[in-house]
Amino acid sequence: MGMNMDMSGGDNSTMPPHHHPTTSSDHSHDHMMMMMPMTFYFGFKDVELLFSGLVINTAGEMAGAFVAVFLLAMFYEGLKIAREGLLRKSQVSIRYNSMPVPGPNGTILMETHKTVGQQMLSFPHLLQTVLHIIQVVISYFLMLIFMTYNGYLCIAVAAGAGTGYFLFSWKKAVVVDITEHCH
Amino acid sequence: MAMHFIFSDEVVLLFDFWSVHSPTGMALSVLVILLLAVLYESIKVGKARLLHQALMNLSIPTSQQLIEEADQDSSSSDSLPVSRSPLRWFLCHFGQTLLHVAQVVVGYFMMLAVMSYNTWIFFGVVLGSGVGYYLAYPLLSMT
Numbered sequence: 196m197g198m199n200m201d202m203s204g205g206d207n208s209t210m211p212p213h214h215h216p217t218t219s220s221d222h223s224h225d226h227m228m229m230m231m232p233m234t235f236y237f238g239f240k241d242v243e244l245l246f247s248g249l250v251i252n253t254a255g256e257m258a259g260a261f262v263a264v265f266l267l268a269m270f271y272e273g274l275k276i277a278r279e280g281l282l283r284k285s286q287v288s289i290r291y292n293s294m295p296v297p298g299p300n301g302t303i304l305m306e307t308h309k310t311v312g313q314q315m316l317s318f319p320h321l322l323q324t325v326l327h328i329i330q331v332v333i334s335y336f337l338m339l340i341f342m343t344y345n346g347y348l349c350i351a352v353a354a355g356a357g358t359g360y361f362l363f364s365w366k367k368a369v370v371v372d373i374t375e376h377c378h
Numbered sequence: 379m380a381m382h383f384i385f386s387d388e389v390v391l392l393f394d395f396w397s398v399h400s401p402t403g404m405a406l407s408v409l410v411i412l413l414l415a416v417l418y419e420s421i422k423v424g425k426a427r428l429l430h431q432a433l434m435n436l437s438i439p440t441s442q443q444l445i446e447e448a449d450q451d452s453s454s455s456d457s458l459p460v461s462r463s464p465l466r467w468f469l470c471h472f473g474q475t476l477l478h479v480a481q482v483v484v485g486y487f488m489m490l491a492v493m494s495y496n497t498w499i500f501f502g503v504v505l506g507s508g509v510g511y512y513l514a515y516p517l518l519s520m521t
Contacts, residue, residue: 233494234394341486342493349486357479364478365471 237346244348245339261351264340268355269362271333276363278326285319382495389496392487408502411491415506416513418484423514425477432470435463 239257243250251257298304314320341349387404390397391411398407491499 233390234392234396236394338486338489342490344490352486353479353483356482357475360478361471361475364474 232344235344235346235349239347242343242345242348244343245336257347261347264337264348264351265355265358267333267340268337268352269359271330271337272356272359273363274326274330274333278323278330281319281326282323285317285323383497383500384495385497389494389499391494391499392490404498408498411488411499411502412506412509414484414491415488415503416510418481418488419507419510420514421477421481421484423518425474425481426518428470428474428477432467432474435467435470 239251239254241250241252242257242260244260251260292308293305294308295303296306337352341352343349387401388397388399389404389407391407396407398404488503492503
């Protein structure tokens with residue numbers, strides 16, 4: 196965990212091992228700022244990906260990571276469409292709620308709302324919940340991958356999302372989902 | 379990296395060449411980010427409209443049309459233009475895919491801009507989303 200660097204400060208034992216060796220003789224402040232890139236770059240040396248053991252060092256490993264991220268983004272789009280389809284199939288009940296509202300000439304009109312719902316303890320809803328958790332986790336993983344600012348990995352995310360959308364979305368029937376922001 | 383919002387005239391946004399040092403530069407950057415957020419909301423509306431067109435090409439009634447039919451309370455003539463052209467549908471779908479890639483990229487760019495933790499940029503994103511929503515969403519139901 197703690198690698199022994201030839202640095203001047205003796206109180207730097209809590210620094211994580213990942214660093215860029217080019218600034219070894221500067222203060223620790225510069226080290227902290229250069230650890231996480233804040234602009235896009237293309238490279239495959241010393242790229243940390245999501246987990247502490249997962250470091251990319253060669254072009255071959257970067258190619259493998261590209262494919263894996265591409266497939267992850269594709270799977271994410273497919274999961275979204277699958278959830279939509281499952282939701283449509285399991286729409287059980289249609290409830291009508293009627294309420295009186297005042298009309299234009301002092302008359303009373305009946306306004307009817309139609310809601311479609313699922314039961315809480317049913318299997319489809321539990322399945323939707325599990326898939327929702329998976330979807331949230333994968334969407335945060337994709338966000339964190341994009342946050343590495345590595346050009347190759349970001350292109351993999353975008354291309355995977357596009358390909359997944361193209362392949363899976365052809366039977367999409369819901370026109371607009373207002374709640375969709377990042378995903 | 380400071381993990382709290384700060385007011386500052388200096389920031390580096392997304393790319394190496396986009397470094398801001400002055401109030402004018404910051405104002406310009408906020409404007410660009412605002413336009414980016416407006417673009418994001420319009421892409422969402424554009425995708426929905428393309429999907430609507432694609433579904434009409436297949437003459438599948440969309441949920442909006444179903445609700446309109448139910449409200450009209452009449453099962454009268456279905457006046458949808460039926461143009462079963464696979465090529466048109468494919469073009470619609472391909473257009474949606476391109477818009478989807480653009481939406482993903484612009485969405486991530488906005489997230490990374492907010493991650494700079496610069497409060498002015500954050501305001502730009504929030505305002506731009508609001509303005510974009512205000513301008514674009516009425517165009518949804520204008521078919």
